[in-house]
Amino acid sequence: MPTDMPAILFRNLDKYFGSLHVLRGMSGQIHQGEVVAIIGSSGCGKSTLLRCFNRLEQINGGQLVVNGIDLSKTNLSRKYLLELRAKVGMVFQQFNLFPHMSVVENLCLAPRQVLGQSRPESRETAEFYLNKVGLIEKAKAYPDQLSGGQKQRVAIARSLCMKPEIMLFDEPTSALDPELVGEVLLVMKQLAEEGMTMVVVTHEMHFAKGVANRVLFLNKGQVEEEGNAREVLTHPQSDRLRAFLSRMSMAEVS
Numbered sequence: 001m002p003t004d005m006p007a008i009l010f011r012n013l014d015k016y017f018g019s020l021h022v023l024r025g026m027s028g029q030i031h032q033g034e035v036v037a038i039i040g041s042s043g044c045g046k047s048t049l050l051r052c053f054n055r056l057e058q059i060n061g062g063q064l065v066v067n068g069i070d071l072s073k074t075n076l077s078r079k080y081l082l083e084l085r086a087k088v089g090m091v092f093q094q095f096n097l098f099p100h101m102s103v104v105e106n107l108c109l110a111p112r113q114v115l116g117q118s119r120p121e122s123r124e125t126a127e128f129y130l131n132k133v134g135l136i137e138k139a140k141a142y143p144d145q146l147s148g149g150q151k152q153r154v155a156i157a158r159s160l161c162m163k164p165e166i167m168l169f170d171e172p173t174s175a176l177d178p179e180l181v182g183e184v185l186l187v188m189k190q191l192a193e194e195g196m197t198m199v200v201v202t203h204e205m206h207f208a209k210g211v212a213n214r215v216l217f218l219n220k221g222q223v224e225e226e227g228n229a230r231e232v233l234t235h236p237q238s239d240r241l242r243a244f245l246s247r248m249s250m251a252e253v254s
Helices: 046-053 078-087 103-113 119-132 148-160 178-193 205-211 229-234 239-253
Strands: 006-017 020-031 035-039 061-066 088-091 166-170 197-201 214-219 222-228
Touching: 006 046, 020 046, 020 061, 020 197, 020 222, 035 046, 035 205, 046 061, 046 166, 046 197, 078 088, 088 148, 103 119, 103 148, 119 148, 148 178, 178 197, 178 205, 205 229, 214 229, 214 239, 222 229, 222 239
Parallel strands: 035 197, 035 214, 088 166, 166 197
Antiparallel strands: 006 020, 006 061, 214 222
16 A cells, blocks of 8 residues: 655646646656556647656656655766666556567566666566566567567566665557557556556556556646546546547557
8 A cells, every 4th residue: 555655746746848838837656555547638738748757858847756756856977877777667658678688588688787786687687577567488589570569568577676665657658559459558457466566658448547646747847637546437526537548548449
């Protein structure tokens, strides 16, 4: 269950890309052990918000504290940035695996370079998490020998090898064929059941309703509606969210 201390706290966040105001005074918090789904139409600021949580994008105003590190500072030291990246894992739409390295080599790289693990230790860690995502038999395979779903599960295992305290997922199933989506969502559901703090930008409404504790619906750079995932997605209060869910339902049918 979530604790009282937020894993992520953001207040009055502003983010600009040139003259484009992407995040407009956005506020909220995510508790430890909580799974939060971020939903909304393309261009509403979902991925930008997630990238701010890992300092892949720097905010232009407001307060942002992630895992105890104040990301509001413009002069964040390399030490704190490395600490942030080690403790806040991120899984992207694309898998970003090194094609010239085997699966296990992809997983061992960051723990050795960032955490200073020895080769035997990093190998043991890699094999543990490959087994966790059901791909230990693919340890010696190369990325081009894997399906899209397998690549994404490897990408999740790679993030887990850093033993993060928070996991960020940026539409992790959007690049997958429909029949491969389930295997990735199953791994994510398992992580949620084990108490991992997770923030998931997703269009998978069944996952959001069944796994997330809360949902944030973003519209035009602001939080339009939030609350208990099942309640919000079953009984939306805002007209915009009702329209969004209607479009999502039609897309699933088609």
